[in-house]
Amino acid sequence: MLDGLDKALEISARFVDITFQERESTSIVTKDGVAKDISLGATAGFGVRVLDRIWGFASANNPGELLDAVGRAHRAAQAGKKEIAFTPVEGPVDRVKTPVKIEPLDVSLEEKIEFGQRAYNVVKDREHVVSSSFTYFDSKIKGFYASSEGARIESETTKVAFFGGVFAKKNGALQFGSERAGATAGFEYLKDPEAFGVGAADKALRLLDARQAPSGRFKVVLDPLLTGVFIHEALGHAVEADHIIQGESILEGRLGETIASEQVTIYDDPTIPGSFGFYFYDDEGTRARKTMLVEDGVLKGFLHSRETSSTLGRDNTGNARAQGFDYLPIVRMSNTFLEPRGQELDELFEGIDYGVYLLGSKGGEVDPAKGVFQFSAEEGFLIEKGEITSAVKDVALSGEILKILREVDGVGRDFDSHIGFCGKEGQSVPVGDGGAHIRTTAAVGGAG
Numbered sequence: 255m256l257d258g259l260d261k262a263l264e265i266s267a268r269f270v271d272i273t274f275q276e277r278e279s280t281s282i283v284t285k286d287g288v289a290k291d292i293s294l295g296a297t298a299g300f301g302v303r304v305l306d307r308i309w310g311f312a313s314a315n316n317p318g319e320l321l322d323a324v325g326r327a328h329r330a331a332q333a334g335k336k337e338i339a340f341t342p343v344e345g346p347v348d349r350v351k352t353p354v355k356i357e358p359l360d361v362s363l364e365e366k367i368e369f370g371q372r373a374y375n376v377v378k379d380r381e382h383v384v385s386s387s388f389t390y391f392d393s394k395i396k397g398f399y400a401s402s403e404g405a406r407i408e409s410e411t412t413k414v415a416f417f418g419g420v421f422a423k424k425n426g427a428l429q430f431g432s433e434r435a436g437a438t439a440g441f442e443y444l445k446d447p448e449a450f451g452v453g454a455a456d457k458a459l460r461l462l463d464a465r466q467a468p469s470g471r472f473k474v475v476l477d478p479l480l481t482g483v484f485i486h487e488a489l490g491h492a493v494e495a496d497h498i499i500q501g502e503s504i505l506e507g508r509l510g511e512t513i514a515s516e517q518v519t520i521y522d523d524p525t526i527p528g529s530f531g532f533y534f535y536d537d538e539g540t541r542a543r544k545t546m547l548v549e550d551g552v553l554k555g556f557l558h559s560r561e562t563s564s565t566l567g568r569d570n571t572g573n574a575r576a577q578g579f580d581y582l583p584i585v586r587m588s589n590t591f592l593e594p595r596g597q598e599l600d601e602l603f604e605g606i607d608y609g610v611y612l613l614g615s616k617g618g619e620v621d622p623a624k625g626v627f628q629f630s631a632e633e634g635f636l637i638e639k640g641e642i643t644s645a646v647k648d649v650a651l652s653g654e655i656l657k658i659l660r661e662v663d664g665v666g667r668d669f670d671s672h673i674g675f676c677g678k679e680g681q682s683v684p685v686g687d688g689g690a691h692i693r694t695t696a697a698v699g700g701a702g
Contacts, residue, residue: 258317262302262324263402267331269305269340270324271401273537274298274317275579278359279393284370286385287378292363301579302327308334313580339564345405346541350534353527354412354440358392361441366390369416369444373451377420380455382462384428385421388450392441397579405539413438413530413684415673418450422458429464429647431457432614432632436673436684438532457614461633464645469699473609473637474651475602475691478670480631482687483615485520486590486676487629488655490687492622493547493555494573494585495562504625504656505553513553514659517595520548520689522557522573524588530673531588531686533575538583540572547590548659559585577681584679592689595665600640602664602693609637610698612649615672620655628652653696666691 263270276298283291299315302323310331312323358366370388377383392414399407415436422429433453437443476484497503505513514520523544524533533542538560546554558566559574562585574583603611614632621627634649635642671688 258320259400262320263400265304265324265328267304267306267328267402269303269342269402271303271399271405271539272300272320273576273579274300274398276396277393277578280358280363280366280391282366282370282390284367284374284388284390287371287374289367289370292367297578299579301576301581303582304328304331305338305340306331307337309338309582311582338561340561341564343403345401345403345539346535347404347406348535349408351410352412352438352532356441357394358412358414358441359394369447373418373447376448376451377455380459382422382424382459383420383455384423386451386454387419388447389417391415391417391436399535399537399539401539407535407539409534411438411533412440414441414443415530416444416447416450418454420451420454420458422455422462424462427462429458429461431455431459431461434673436530437528438530439528443528457633460645461647464633464647467610467634467646467649467698468636471695471697473606473693474696474698475606475609475611475637475693477611477613478668478688478690479614479672480612480629481592481689481692482590482672483629484627484658485592485689486587486685486687487618487620488627489520489547489659490522490587490590491620492625492655493557494587495556495558495566495568496585497622498556499562499565502623504622505556508553509555511553512551513656514548514551515662516551517665518548518551518659518662519546519593520590521546521593522571522587522590524572526589529589529671529686530684533588536572536574536583537576538574540570540574542572542588545571545573557585557587559583575683577683581681584681586678586683587676587685589671589686591671591687592665592692594667594669594690596667597664599666599668599691602666602691603637603642604640606637606640610646610649611635611637611642612651625655626653627655650699651696652699658694658696662692662694664693
């Protein structure tokens with residue numbers, strides 16, 4: 255394989271890189287206490303990118319097919335008419351590994367199955383709970399990256415996650431509560447499955463007795479998880495430089511402009527140890543780094559790959575990521591956070607005569623080109639004369655992205671984060687998002 259690697263990297267092209275990966279993963283879905291779906295995955299293979307006029311790409315599972323794959327990618331790379339911008343750099347040589355105390359591969363399948371059953375046991379007898387689902391996940395990826403610029407990077411990355419959802423029913427009304435957590439770490443990170451069950455069940459049961467949300471434009475306070483989802487979906491995709499180049503972002507041509515309240519600072523950082531979106535190097539061999547996106551309300555930067563940074567004449571931020579060896583790297587977020595400020599939560603509620611406190615996210619839609627969004631919160635509470643009062647359900651939050659950011663007039667001192675898998679162009683990668691509580695003004699309405 256090494257002989258083939260040297261030959262592959264020496265072909266006549268502007269740039270060549272090769273990613274080898276071996277991946278092992280476990281996924282266990284426990285439905286109402288029974289392990290319904292158990293998936294034990296093991297894959298291996300490589301992907302080859304060749305840049306001549308344009309990118310050519312090929313992948314295979316057998317290392318013996320390397321030179322054939324390089325040839326196919328090279329022919330494709332020569333087919334373009336317009337040459338892609340690409341700036342040469344010196345390739346790094348490194349060996350990296352995420353710290354792990356308990357290897358998931360060393361934990362028995364029975365113990366992993368028990369994890370979901372333990373979460374189920376604390377919710378099964380609670381009144382009005384009718385169904386639950388818990389998912390355990392782990393993955394270990396061993397990788398080797400090499401490029402014609404001299405890059406040689408060996409890596410080993412381990413991630414774990416646990417997701418829980420509980421349905422509760424009362425008087426014909428059905429409500430859902432969820433919890434999730436994950437890290438770039440070993441099995442040691444997942445310590446308390448019972449807490450997932452209790453948290454998800456409590457949320458669903460609160461919603462059973464909640465009233466319908468009001469409709470109108472109100473002062474709102476977003477909890478750190480909804481703040482994170484808003485920042486990721488509404489702003490994060492708009493600062494991905496491929497969207498900028500394609501004319502699909504409201505932020506095109508606005509670097510250096512004030513786009514948000516001076517209380518708003520947002521950054522993307524894959525270097526946070528243990529975070530779900532953590533990585534040492536992106537999938538083009540660029541060292542990971544923290545990137546300031548918005549600082550004190552001013553748009554400071556975009557997220558880049560080597561191609562987009564060359565096209566726009568900017569520094570590469572190391573945000574080229576691929577779902578696996580058989581996918582092309584594209585510009586992606588990692589961990590995208592809103593930086594805390596100095597206010598306590600009760601201070602954010604002060605002065606709100608009538609508003610809504612929104613917690614968590616059930617998803618939504620965003621159009622980064624038009625700059626509009628709509629999200630559904632998991633749950634909410636009315637704020638009346640500065641105090642939390644009635645619980646409300648089926649709450650939707652909508653508005654113009656930049657208007658919401660400009661009207662932020664309070665940012666908490668707390669911090670929490672949320673994990674997930676972000677989809678883009680048919681690829682899904684692990685990410686984190688979060689921040690502090692924020693206070694702003696937005697349109698609120700019933701989402702049910």
